[in-house]
Structures are given as C-alpha cells and as structure tokens.
Amino acid sequence: VTGLWDSLVTRQLLRLVLLHTAWEVGSGQVRYSVPEESKHGTFVGRLAQDLGLEVAELVSRMFRMVSSGRRDYFEVNLQSGVLFVNSRLDREELCGQSPVCAIDLEMIVDKPLRIFHVEVEIQDINDNAPVFSVNDFNIFIAESRLPGSRFPLEGAFDADIGTNSLLTYKLSASEHFTLDVTTNDDQIKSAELELKKSLDREETPIYRLLLTATDGGKPELSGTVQLVITVLDVNDNAPVFNQSVYKVQMLEGSANGTLVIKVNARDLDEGIYKDITYSFSSLVPPYVKDMFKIHGNSGEIRVKGKMDFEYINLYEIQVSAKDKGNPPLAGHCKVVVEVLDMNDNAPEITVSSQSLPVPEDAPPGTVVALISVSDRDSGDNGKVTCSIPPNLPFRLVSTFKNYHSLVLAEAVDRERVSEYKIVVTARDEGAPSLSASSSILVAISDVNDNTPAFPRPVYTVFVRENNAPGAHLLTVSAWDPDLRENAFVSYSVVERSVGEQPLSSYISVHSESGHIYALQPLDYEELQVLQFQVSARDAGLPSLCGNVTVQLFVLDANDNAPAVSPAGSVRGSPGPELVPLSAGAGHVVGKIRAVDADSGYNAWLRYEVQEPGAAGPFQVGVYSGEISTRRALEEADGPSQRLVILVKDHGEPSLSATATVSLSLVESPQAVKWDSRPRGGSEGPLVDMNVSLMIAICSVSGVFVLVIVVYVGLRCHPGPEVMCEPGKATVVCASEVGSWSYSQRQSGNLCVGEGTAKNDLMVFSPNFPNSAENGEHEKLQEAQVSLM
Known part of the structure; x- marks a missing residue:
C-alpha cells in the first residue's frame, strides 16, 4: 500500500508541474491545480512570473494575498514569488461531493493598486476507502421464497469523486445467492442479492456471505460488510410496493410536518400476515432520520427537521414494509427527495481593500476600494448585482465574477463636500429578491487649490497727520477655505516707492494678524493720499496669494500758524x-x-x-x-x-x-x-493772481468731480482677483472726505488804494475727528467756498 501511495503522489506531482502554468482562456485568471493532502511547502506555481510581476518588487509594492474568507491554505514566498501549500488540503472537507473543487485567491499589490485573481483547483486523490454503514447486514428470507427473488442491499459510500468513487461490488461464492448491480437513469447504483436456488431452513438456517466494495482509484481501496442471511419458515409472501423508487421534489425551508410522500405496499397473504407496518430501513443514515419521519400505519413521510439546499440537496431513503407474520416478511422501496433551492440567503458584501483618504485632485478612474459580493444560493437566486446611489462622483466597475472596484468617476472638491458616505447595495435575482448593504466612508483630503481672498477689493482708512510712530491704522483679513497649512495666511506689503522713499519706511503689516501700523508721523502738507497693496499668501506647496488695495487718506491737523x-x-x-x-x-x-x-x-x-x-x-x-x-x-x-x-x-x-x-x-x-x-505802474501782479485763482478753482473742481466718478465706479465694480504681484495703484480721490481744499501756500498780493481788487479765494474743510482703527471714517462736512 505504501508503494502504491508513493506512486500516486509522484504521478500527481508530475501532473502539477505540467499544468501549473495553464491560464483560463479569456478570463484573465491564473489557474493552478494541486492534489489534496499535499504536504506543507508543496510547490504550486511561480505566481510572480505568471502574473507578470517582478519578484524584487513584491515587498516594496506591499504584495498580499486574500483567500476569500477561507483559512490560509496557501502562502507566497515573497523572496522567490512561488505559491506553495501552507496547510493540509482535504478536498472532501472543502467541497464535499462537488465535482469541481477550487479555491479563489485574490492577489493585491499597491503603488499602483492592482488586483489579480488566482484559482487553485484541488484534485481528488483516492484517500477514502468505501465504507458500509454497518459491519453486519442482517437479512431474513423465508424458505418459501422462489429462486429469482431479490433483496436490496445497502451500498457503500466513498467520499472521493470521479473514478475514485466509482464502486464495484463482489460477493463471496455461494450456490444459493448471487449479486446483481444495476444503474438507474440518475447513475445511482443499486446492489441486490438474488436467490438462485430454493432455501431449506432445516438444512442451512443461516448463511454468512462477504460483500466487498472496491473503488476505481489507483491504487484501489475497498471496504466489506458481512451479510447474515437468516432463513425464515412459513410466511412466504412479503409486502410489495407499487413502485420500487419514489421521486419527489421539496422546497428548502419546508415547515415541519409537511407531507413528502405516501408510500404504499401490498401483501398477498391473509390475516395477520397481511397487516403491514412501515419504517425506515436500519441502514438509513442518522441525518436522514433527523430530517424525515414516517407513519408506521399510513406510510406517510413528513418533514421533521429544517431542509437546507446549501447543506444537502438530495436525500435517499430506504423504506421497509413488514407484515405481522412470525417471523415477519418485508418489502423495500427507495424514496429519492430532491431539495429545490429557495432564495433564503441574502448576499454578503466584503470590502477587502481601501485607498483612503482620496485627494481632492485625484484623477477620475482612481481606485478607492475593492468590493467582493457572494450569495450561498444557486441559479438566479445566487446571481448578484451590485450598485451605489446615483449623483455621487463614484462608480462601480466589475473586475471578475463577483468582484468590483469602487473608482472615482469625476473630480471632487473638499471645500464643497469633505466626505462621502457610500452605501453599496448587493441584490440577488431571486423572487422575491434579497439584498444587503454596506457603508464606506470616503474622506476627501485637502490640496492647496484656493487662493486667499479678501472680503472687499479696497480698504479705505483716514488718519490724522502727526500720528504717533507705530500707531495702528487698520486690520486686513483674508480667508482661505483650505485646511491646515494650506489655509495658514501670512501678510506682507507689496513694496513700491513713495516719492524718493520706499513704502516700507511709511507703513508695516504684521505677517500673522494683518495689523497695519504707521512707522513714522504722517504730514498732510507732504502726503495727502497713500495707496498701496497688501498681499495674503498661504503656506501650501505651491503657495497661492491674493492682493488687496489700501487707500490711506491723511487728514489735516492745525499745526501751522498763519x-x-x-x-x-x-x-x-x-x-x-x-x-x-x-x-x-x-x-x-x-x-x-x-x-x-x-x-x-x-x-x-x-x-x-x-x-x-x-x-x-x-x-x-x-x-x-x-x-x-x-x-x-x-x-x-x-x-x-x-x-x-x-x-x-x-x-x-x-x-x-x-x-x-x-x-x-x-x-x-x-x-x-x-x-x-x-510800484512800476503796472497791475500785472494783481491780474495774474486773480487769473491763477480762477484757474485753480476750475482745476480743483474738475479733478474733484472726475475722482468721484472713478471712485464710485471702482467701488461698484470690483476688479478680478489680484495676482501676487505689485500692480499699478488705482488713484481714488478721497471723495468720502466730503470736501475739497486749496492749499494757501503762495502769498497773495496786498493792494492799497481806490482801485484795489477785492476778490480773494477762501477754501477750507471742517475739523475731522480721529478715524477709528477698523478703517471706518466719520462723514466729513462739505467744503465751503467764499469769493470775497
């Protein structure tokens, strides 16, 4: 036996070497096969090479394997890229009697994120011998039974599949009995004991025969059961069923007490030999007895337990009908119950990998998460569709079978929506359909895509001359909707020249608070309007900035005597x-x-x-x-x-x-x-003075009106966003002062005598209160003009 086993393992390993590189045509899936019961470390395939990955990159790209909820039967050597067996593989434990047994593996690599699907087929080996449910099978045969009578025998069970479970039966030599094996339309083999020669209880009351079941594996395995045949006397008619095999279909989940079928048998004898009692054969497995019950007098078979298609979808029940003779005679039939699938299992959703948070500048098509769905039902009940709510910047992309990728469908903006709660819904095609949902919280990370913005395009402030050095003039403030360093704003003055001096000699701005201070006293007689720009720059990479214009009007103080x-x-x-x-x-x-x-x-x-x-x-x-x-x-x-x-x-x-x-x-x-x-006999100086005064009045009035129009236009139509560069200062007259003035810096002529001109220009402004620190000014009184 040991030699045969080694030979079998050697042949299976040779098959593995020849088939491990096979690809499933058109599916994009790597398939391998490995015999069950392979030892730990058994070579399965060169996974990295077959997936087109570099072995040296497996660790750096965070190569990992997901085995669809099963335990780790396989492992990948990250140094060689070889897939090998990690733990014992028992095909019968994994797949039962399923003709195809495969384990789906999911290989995931990052940078960039990719997913590969690998299917490993578990090949059956002949590691299970045929087994009978009992060691001794008792059969009672009346001596009056005629040759040709048949007696059903309980077949053996082999947990393997294919040829390894293909059983042949052999009966030990006997002149009275022979073995007859038949195969029905469902490919189910039935073994029956056939009487070849009439029995004589007085000659031989008991026969002991050996029934051997041998599978088709290599090497062959076999199991035996002893048939103990007791010859009965007198009651020579056994009950006979109207059908040898009953077939019925039942929906899974049928309620307890549901009628499965009513069997019927007849006995040609008379009297007590005609009364029949129905029962399950002693060879019926315990799980069948736990699921069904039979009424002894009526022959009704009813549901006793909970039928589950996903657990067992076919039951074979041996039913006996015994009369009340002494000894009793029995007839036998088989009831085959096929369990039909119902949509009683909701889909299951598994989120296996997530790439979170998602940067707001991520391009469409970026993979956010990997989602797998499954349903234990079969047919349409097991077909699952996956969806997410509409009107979201995400979409689901089917990758393989029931695997989906959640990808970015369009650009996202963190300042508009900072996170999305995505409800993934899986719904099967059953009637009625069942569904399940799972929530994925996708956070959007910030990038520096917003320029600091001021609440208004122009700040206006009024300051009385002779202010103290370091006096606070006003505060500017910009807002950036980004986060953290992308929203941290620092302020600076856009440098330019004011006359022959730099702007920084007049004012300064605090980089964090935006407070603007005067560095020196201002003199109205030298400077009436100071216009400059303040820049607000964030701390992002690259940084963005915006500008605002500040108009500083110097108010006159009475600091000059006549x-x-x-x-x-x-x-x-x-x-x-x-x-x-x-x-x-x-x-x-x-x-x-x-x-x-x-x-x-x-x-x-x-x-x-x-x-x-x-x-x-x-x-x-x-x-x-x-x-x-x-x-x-x-x-x-x-x-x-x-x-x-x-x-x-x-x-x-x-x-x-x-x-x-x-x-x-x-x-x-x-x-x-x-x-x-x-002196000199000429009126020229006086006339010149009057002409000059008239020109001055007209000029100042014209400039005043023009400046008011320009200033109102600028206030009503703010310009576009200002880039972080020094621009041309917009000349805005202090129309808000509410006055205009003519500086009397040139002396007028004094005329004495009868023909002396009496015209004089008098222009003045009222006294102004100190302006508030927040830049707002009080209304000023209108100028008064007197021509005397």
Missing part, C-alpha cells in the same frame, strides 16, 4: 502807510497779506485789531484783511496811528500771528496815488 508777509508793511515797503485826511468812511487804506500752510478750517484766516480801543477811526475786514476807515478822518485823530492786527485761523486749538501797521494822516491826496497800483 504767516504775514512782509511783516509790518501792507504795501511791501518800509515806512508808515500814508492816509489822506480827506478819506471818508469805508476808504480802503490797505490789505494785510497772510497765508496758512494748513487747509480747510485750519487755513481759514480771521483778521481783527488786537486792541479795538486803540484802532481809532480804522477797522480791519474780518476775512478780507482790508484796513479801512470806519468814519471820516479828523485832525483830532492825530498825525499817525499804529495798529496791531491779529491774524487767527479756525483750527482747534486756534493758531495766530500779529502784524503791526503804521498809518500817517496827510493833507494831500496825491501822496497816496501809489496805492491804486503796485
């Missing part, structure tokens, strides 16, 4: 001013020339006599600065007058300057002819 020029003279020459005694009331003596470097109210000047009581007959125009007579002059007024004129602006607090004017009263009116025109 200046009178030339000091002490109303006509620009040394010596007292000559006034004719004949001058009547309202006669203009002269005009004080004073200017203020500030603007608005801070530059609006007021003239008054410092000591009104000492002014005598003279007075000064409050806003014009003209010195005139209040009444006609008299000799009593004295030969001369000395006036101290106080010049004040309207600032808070007010600043002032004084001018001393000496006046001499003379008799002759010819003495003051020079007052009507400047």
Whole structure:
C-alpha cells in the first residue's frame, strides 16, 4: 500500500508541474491545480512570473494575498514569488461531493493598486476507502421464497469523486445467492442479492456471505460488510410496493410536518400476515432520520427537521414494509427527495481593500476600494448585482465574477463636500429578491487649490497727520477655505516707492494678524493720499496669494500758524502807510497779506485789531484783511496811528500771528496815488493772481468731480482677483472726505488804494475727528467756498 501511495503522489506531482502554468482562456485568471493532502511547502506555481510581476518588487509594492474568507491554505514566498501549500488540503472537507473543487485567491499589490485573481483547483486523490454503514447486514428470507427473488442491499459510500468513487461490488461464492448491480437513469447504483436456488431452513438456517466494495482509484481501496442471511419458515409472501423508487421534489425551508410522500405496499397473504407496518430501513443514515419521519400505519413521510439546499440537496431513503407474520416478511422501496433551492440567503458584501483618504485632485478612474459580493444560493437566486446611489462622483466597475472596484468617476472638491458616505447595495435575482448593504466612508483630503481672498477689493482708512510712530491704522483679513497649512495666511506689503522713499519706511503689516501700523508721523502738507497693496499668501506647496488695495487718506491737523508777509508793511515797503485826511468812511487804506500752510478750517484766516480801543477811526475786514476807515478822518485823530492786527485761523486749538501797521494822516491826496497800483505802474501782479485763482478753482473742481466718478465706479465694480504681484495703484480721490481744499501756500498780493481788487479765494474743510482703527471714517462736512 505504501508503494502504491508513493506512486500516486509522484504521478500527481508530475501532473502539477505540467499544468501549473495553464491560464483560463479569456478570463484573465491564473489557474493552478494541486492534489489534496499535499504536504506543507508543496510547490504550486511561480505566481510572480505568471502574473507578470517582478519578484524584487513584491515587498516594496506591499504584495498580499486574500483567500476569500477561507483559512490560509496557501502562502507566497515573497523572496522567490512561488505559491506553495501552507496547510493540509482535504478536498472532501472543502467541497464535499462537488465535482469541481477550487479555491479563489485574490492577489493585491499597491503603488499602483492592482488586483489579480488566482484559482487553485484541488484534485481528488483516492484517500477514502468505501465504507458500509454497518459491519453486519442482517437479512431474513423465508424458505418459501422462489429462486429469482431479490433483496436490496445497502451500498457503500466513498467520499472521493470521479473514478475514485466509482464502486464495484463482489460477493463471496455461494450456490444459493448471487449479486446483481444495476444503474438507474440518475447513475445511482443499486446492489441486490438474488436467490438462485430454493432455501431449506432445516438444512442451512443461516448463511454468512462477504460483500466487498472496491473503488476505481489507483491504487484501489475497498471496504466489506458481512451479510447474515437468516432463513425464515412459513410466511412466504412479503409486502410489495407499487413502485420500487419514489421521486419527489421539496422546497428548502419546508415547515415541519409537511407531507413528502405516501408510500404504499401490498401483501398477498391473509390475516395477520397481511397487516403491514412501515419504517425506515436500519441502514438509513442518522441525518436522514433527523430530517424525515414516517407513519408506521399510513406510510406517510413528513418533514421533521429544517431542509437546507446549501447543506444537502438530495436525500435517499430506504423504506421497509413488514407484515405481522412470525417471523415477519418485508418489502423495500427507495424514496429519492430532491431539495429545490429557495432564495433564503441574502448576499454578503466584503470590502477587502481601501485607498483612503482620496485627494481632492485625484484623477477620475482612481481606485478607492475593492468590493467582493457572494450569495450561498444557486441559479438566479445566487446571481448578484451590485450598485451605489446615483449623483455621487463614484462608480462601480466589475473586475471578475463577483468582484468590483469602487473608482472615482469625476473630480471632487473638499471645500464643497469633505466626505462621502457610500452605501453599496448587493441584490440577488431571486423572487422575491434579497439584498444587503454596506457603508464606506470616503474622506476627501485637502490640496492647496484656493487662493486667499479678501472680503472687499479696497480698504479705505483716514488718519490724522502727526500720528504717533507705530500707531495702528487698520486690520486686513483674508480667508482661505483650505485646511491646515494650506489655509495658514501670512501678510506682507507689496513694496513700491513713495516719492524718493520706499513704502516700507511709511507703513508695516504684521505677517500673522494683518495689523497695519504707521512707522513714522504722517504730514498732510507732504502726503495727502497713500495707496498701496497688501498681499495674503498661504503656506501650501505651491503657495497661492491674493492682493488687496489700501487707500490711506491723511487728514489735516492745525499745526501751522498763519504767516504775514512782509511783516509790518501792507504795501511791501518800509515806512508808515500814508492816509489822506480827506478819506471818508469805508476808504480802503490797505490789505494785510497772510497765508496758512494748513487747509480747510485750519487755513481759514480771521483778521481783527488786537486792541479795538486803540484802532481809532480804522477797522480791519474780518476775512478780507482790508484796513479801512470806519468814519471820516479828523485832525483830532492825530498825525499817525499804529495798529496791531491779529491774524487767527479756525483750527482747534486756534493758531495766530500779529502784524503791526503804521498809518500817517496827510493833507494831500496825491501822496497816496501809489496805492491804486503796485510800484512800476503796472497791475500785472494783481491780474495774474486773480487769473491763477480762477484757474485753480476750475482745476480743483474738475479733478474733484472726475475722482468721484472713478471712485464710485471702482467701488461698484470690483476688479478680478489680484495676482501676487505689485500692480499699478488705482488713484481714488478721497471723495468720502466730503470736501475739497486749496492749499494757501503762495502769498497773495496786498493792494492799497481806490482801485484795489477785492476778490480773494477762501477754501477750507471742517475739523475731522480721529478715524477709528477698523478703517471706518466719520462723514466729513462739505467744503465751503467764499469769493470775497
């Protein structure tokens, strides 16, 4: 026996060497075969070579094997790429009586993720001998039975398949009995004992024969049972069934007590020999007795246990019908119960591998997870379709049999949806169909695809001049919808030149908070508007940035006192001013020339006599600065007058300057002819001053209107996203100030005499409160324009 076994193993290994590289045509699946009971380490196939993989890459690509829920019968040597047997393979344990026994393996590699399917067929070897259910088979035969009578025998069972389970029967030599083996349409062999010669109980009451069952394997294996034949006397008619074989079909899951079939037997004898009792043969296996029961008097066979197609789909029941003779005689029949499949098993879903999270810039077609589905039912009840809900950026791709890949169908955006809960539903084709579902939570990881954005395109802030160094001006803030470092924003100023100085000498921005500070005091007389750009850059790779424009308007403060020029003279020459005694009331003596470097109210000047009581007959125009007579002059007024004129602006607090004017009263009116025109006999300077004032008024008004239109347009139509580069500053006038000003930095001419021009330009702005740190400003009052 040992020699035959070694020969069998050698032949099977030779077959393995010849067949292990075979591929299933058109399926894309590697198939191997290996005999059952192969020892640990038995070579199965060069898996890496057959799959087209490099052996050196198996470890780095995280090669792994999934065996569809079974235990690890096989293992892969990652150093050689060889598939070998890992544990004992028992085909009967794995597949029972199934004609084909195969184990599906799933090979997975990463970088990139791929899946290969390998099928290993477990070949049957003749490792199971035929077995009879009993050691001794008792048969009772009446001596009156005629030659040719047949008595059914319980066949042997061989757990192997194919030729290894093909049994032949042999009976030991006997002159009274012979063995008859028949095969029905279902290829089921039945062994019967046939009586060749009449029996004589008085001559031989008991016969002992040996029945041998031999399988078709190589080497052959066999099993035996002893037939103990007892010859009975008298009752010579046994019950006979109307059918030798009954066939019936039952749905699995039939309720307890369901009628399977009613068998019927007849006995030609009379009296008690005609009364029949039905029972299962003693040779019926225990699992059949656990599933069915028979009524002794009626012959009804009913369901007793729970029938499961997936466990056993065919039952063979030996039924005996015995009369009440002494000894009793029996007839036999066979009931074959075929179990029909019902859709009683829901599909099963297994998620074997997941590539999570998914980057939001992952291209369509990226594999997210591998899904396998199975159903224990058969036929349409075992056909499973797999689906996911619509309107998701994912789809299912069938890879092999019941294996599916969950792949990305379209681009995803983490800022729109940060994660998806995908419910995978598997539904069979049974009636009614059954389904199962499994949830996969797919998280979307962030990439730096959003530029920092400011809430508005332009920030406007008003700052009073002479601010303290380091004063906080305003805070800008940008928002980035990305995550972590992709959303961490830092701020900086886009450098440019302001006059001859760099912008960084005027202001600075805190890189984290966005606070903007003034680095030096601002002077309105030097700089009225400072426009610059602040850049917001995230910390992603590569980083993205956005810009915003900041308009800083400097508000005037009253920090310049009025200046009178030339000091002490109303006509620009040394010596007292000559006034004719004949001058009547309202006669203009002269005009004080004073200017203020500030603007608005801070530059609006007021003239008054410092000591009104000492002014005598003279007075000064409050806003014009003209010195005139209040009444006609008299000799009593004295030969001369000395006036101290106080010049004040309207600032808070007010600043002032004084001018001393000496006046001499003379008799002759010819003495003051020079007052009507400047020296040299020309009115050019005065005319030039008036023309200049008119041009200035028109120019300032035109620019003011133009700037308002441009500024409103920019506010209503913000431009596109600003790239992280210094751009041309948009000139926006401080229309929100609500005023316009004319800086009185050039001195006006003072004209004395009868023909003196009285036109003067007075432009001012009201006092402004300090602007708030958040950049919002208070409304400013309108400018006032006076032509005097």
